[in-house]
Amino acid sequence: MDIAAKTALVVGGGPAGMEAALKIGQAGFRAVLVEREPDLGGTLRKLVSSFPRWENPADLISVKVQMLEGNGNVECLTSTTLISTERSEKGFWVALRHLKNGGSRELDVDAVILATGFDLMDVSVYGEYGYGIYPNVMSSLEFEERLRTWKEGVGPMPKAVAFFKCVGSRDRSKGFPYCSRICCMYTAKQAGLVKDLFPETKVYVFYMDYRAAGKGYEEFVRDVIEKKHVRYVRGRPAKVLPENGRLLVRAEDTLMGIPVEVVVDMVVLASAIVPRAETRALAKTFGALTDEYGFIEPVPYTTMRSGERIFFAGGCGFAVETQGALQQGAAAAAEVIALFNKSEF
Amino acid sequence: MDTEIYTPLRLDEIEGSLQEEILENLGVDIETCLECGKCSGGCSNGHIFDYTPRKIVQLVKMGDEETLSGMDALWICLSCQLCLDRCPSGIDIPRILDYLREKAVKRDVRATRPNAKLFMELMLKEVRDKGRISEVPLMIRFKKKTGQYLKDAGLGFRMLLKGKLSPFPSRIQKTVGFKKLLSESASENKG
Numbered sequence: 001m002d003i004a005a006k007t008a009l010v011v012g013g014g015p016a017g018m019e020a021a022l023k024i025g026q027a028g029f030r031a032v033l034v035e036r037e038p039d040l041g042g043t044l045r046k047l048v049s050s051f052p053r054w055e056n057p058a059d060l061i062s063v064k065v066q067m068l069e070g071n072g073n074v075e076c077l078t079s080t081t082l083i084s085t086e087r088s089e090k091g092f093w094v095a096l097r098h099l100k101n102g103g104s105r106e107l108d109v110d111a112v113i114l115a116t117g118f119d120l121m122d123v124s125v126y127g128e129y130g131y132g133i134y135p136n137v138m139s140s141l142e143f144e145e146r147l148r149t150w151k152e153g154v155g156p157m158p159k160a161v162a163f164f165k166c167v168g169s170r171d172r173s174k175g176f177p178y179c180s181r182i183c184c185m186y187t188a189k190q191a192g193l194v195k196d197l198f199p200e201t202k203v204y205v206f207y208m209d210y211r212a213a214g215k216g217y218e219e220f221v222r223d224v225i226e227k228k229h230v231r232y233v234r235g236r237p238a239k240v241l242p243e244n245g246r247l248l249v250r251a252e253d254t255l256m257g258i259p260v261e262v263v264v265d266m267v268v269l270a271s272a273i274v275p276r277a278e279t280r281a282l283a284k285t286f287g288a289l290t291d292e293y294g295f296i297e298p299v300p301y302t303t304m305r306s307g308e309r310i311f312f313a314g315g316c317g318f319a320v321e322t323q324g325a326l327q328q329g330a331a332a333a334a335e336v337i338a339l340f341n342k343s344e345f
Numbered sequence: 346m347d348t349e350i351y352t353p354l355r356l357d358e359i360e361g362s363l364q365e366e367i368l369e370n371l372g373v374d375i376e377t378c379l380e381c382g383k384c385s386g387g388c389s390n391g392h393i394f395d396y397t398p399r400k401i402v403q404l405v406k407m408g409d410e411e412t413l414s415g416m417d418a419l420w421i422c423l424s425c426q427l428c429l430d431r432c433p434s435g436i437d438i439p440r441i442l443d444y445l446r447e448k449a450v451k452r453d454v455r456a457t458r459p460n461a462k463l464f465m466e467l468m469l470k471e472v473r474d475k476g477r478i479s480e481v482p483l484m485i486r487f488k489k490k491t492g493q494y495l496k497d498a499g500l501g502f503r504m505l506l507k508g509k510l511s512p513f514p515s516r517i518q519k520t521v522g523f524k525k526l527l528s529e530s531a532s533e534n535k536g
Contacts, residue, residue: 160357202357226376231406233356234380250353255380255403259353 006340007032009094009109011082011282014042015322016314017115018064019329020336025073027337032107033074034096036081040065042117043315044322048147049193051185051321052216060322085285091309092286111309111339112286113332114296115325116279118315120271121168121176129167129269130240134247136266137240140183143190143268150197158265160202161194162249163187164237168272170208176272178293181319183270184210185217190268192224203230204262206237206251214321233260240267273319286310304332311335359408367405371444375402377434384428384438394418398428398438405441414449418442420461460491473527476517480510 006029010021013035021031039045041061050057068074077096083104085094091110097103120139124132131137138146149155165187169180188210191203210232212218224230237251246263253260275294283290288306289297296312298304304311313328314320320328368374378399385397395417396404404413413419419442428438456462467486471478484501488494504510517523 204356222377226374229376231356253354253403253407256400256407260356261353262356264357 006030006110007107008111008113008336008340009034009092009107010113010115012042012115012117012314012316013037013040013076013078014115014117014314014325015044015060015064016117016320016325016329016332017042017113018061018068019326020113020115020311020313020333021074021076022064022067022071023330023333024336025068025071027333027340029073029337029340031074032109033068033076034080034082035076035078036099038079038100040068040076040078043141044325046141046144047186048144048151049189051189052214052220054189054192057322082282087287111311111336113304113336114279114282114286114288114306114310114312114316115314115329115332116276116282116316118273118319119276121174121274123167123269123271125174126167126269128239129164129237129267130242130247131269134240134242134267136247137269138266139269139271140186140190143266146266147190147193147197157198158194158201160204160262160264161191161266161268162237162247162262162264163191163203163205163268163270165205165207165210165270166236167269168274169270171272174272176274176293178272179211180270180273181211182273182321184212185214185220185321187268187270188212188221188224188230191230192228195224195228195230202264204249204264205230205232206235206249207232208234208236233262235260273315275316279316288312303335304328305335309339354407354409356407363405363408363410363413367441367444371437371440373437373440375405375436375441378402378406378436379434381433383431383433384436387427387431389423389425389427390418390421393421401441402436402438410448413445414452414454415457417456417458417461419446419449420456420458420465460487463487463490473524474516474520475514476520476523477515479514479516481512482514 008024008029008031010017010031010033013033017033018040021033024031044057044061047057068076079099080096081099083095083097085092088108091108092112093108096105120141123139129137165183168174168176169178169183187205191205194201194203210221212221225232233251233253235251235254237249239250241248243263246265247267249262249264249267251260280290280294283296286307288310289299291297296306296317298306304313306312311332313332314325364375380399382399385391385399388394388398391397401418422442424439426439464487467483468478471483501510
């Protein structure tokens with residue numbers, strides 16, 4: 001049997017999935033990339049700018065899309081979703097459905113890479129922050145959309161914006177004892193962007209500590225504080241109250257041990273990163289390992305293998321930044337390529 | 346501040362002005378503060394400061410001039426420069442304190458600690474006259490003014506035994522040139 005006829009199914013067209021499909025295609029195997037949105041890019045498509053180099057995420061996406069389109073081994077199926085699957089003798093039988101025209105398609109694949117990304121937790125469980133009650137209290141992803149419209153010159157300038165970090169993350173009482181890892185960085189990015197757009201706007205970031213472990217990350221956050229003049233206030237905010245049509249934020253400045261207040265026009269919640277409900281379901285059908293939260297886990301001593309012919313990459317494993325997602329995509333592809341190259345296969 | 350501890354500070358109302366003033370006048374940027382507390386941990390007099398160096402930087406950030414000019418730390422800081430020497434961001438905290446002291450003197454804010462100002466004046470007089478501080482004569486002069494002859498006598502004796510105190514006054518050689526320097530810098534400050 002011609003080993004080049006081996007096919008991998010990649011579920012999810014974000015940076016991790018795109019990179020995985022691309023590398024498998026470049027190695028001479030076939031890859032089918034399935035994305036339920038009409039365009040590739042995943043969560044990255046919603047983002048304005050990036051850390052640590054303030055690059056436009058759209059540039060990265062278009063480079064990857066071009067490479068995917070130029071590779072004859074990769075088939076990108078957008079607006080497509082996986083409807084059912086069965087494990088076969090040497091792989092999986094899968095059924096796909098086009099979300100717009102309703103057309104369906106069945107195929108046999110030899111391996112599957114799950115790259116389904118992550119979700120943000122439902123922050124309305126924090127009654128004290130008033131998400132869902134005050135329209136100007138929003139999640140970090142909703143704020144990316146706001147940044148985009150501001151960049152296009154639409155919408156009034158806010159006088160002050162407050163960012164809350166660790167909303168959900170490191171909160172045992174809400175069931176998320178873990179650090180969501182990327183919020184420190186994207187919050188610094190968002191805060192810095194507000195200052196770039198509106199230098200007169202006061203920007204406050206409420207934090208317990210900032211975790212900037214990555215090449216160029218610490219320098220990035222320091223620049224946001226020192227050059228863009230974003231004020232970092234140490235303390236986890238306790239309450240958001242309406243005040244004359246604006247929002248009053250109550251917190252403790254834990255460096256001084258005194259209660260502080262600030263009036264702002266907008267509150268951005270850096271919500272905890274959680275696995276998607278769909279990921280849990282997919283993990284179950286494909287027999288992938290998951291942790292207690294529902295993130296996909298690797299089989300011990302492997303990188304991105306989570307079961308028999310099942311691999312994963314990106315945010316479905318845990319919160320990861322774009323660069324990390326690309327690396328994991330490449331690593332998952334390497335596992336698949338190694339499997340496809342096995343002689344007994 | 347202690348009495349008003351339950352009145353939340355409004356960050357948007359007071360912040361910024363003092364911090365900018367210090368950046369402009371002294372070139373000291375406290376935004377580089379990492380809030381690590383290394384300055385306070387090693388401060389020579391930190392154990393008797395009401396506000397440690399780290400908190401002082403924070404108070405500047407908060408623009409709380411009231412607390413800053415009324416605090417004890419302003420007068421009992423030794424200007425030993427350890428905080429500056431050890432700061433990972435190189436923040437010149439002694440320079441900030443000098444600046445705040447000057448401001449406090451101009452506003453005639455008195456130290457709450459007794460004799461702090463007297464000691465300061467006597468010490469500066471010693472520097473002006475001799476270009477150097479001789480501890481024993483300074484102590485004698487201070488004790489004559491305050492009448493506290495036996496206060497810290499034990500400590501003084503121990504220091505004498507360890508050779509930390511010289512009973513003889515010393516002075517620099519070129520006092521005339523030094524005085525000229527002082528008066529020049531004073532007139533510069535006025536200008």
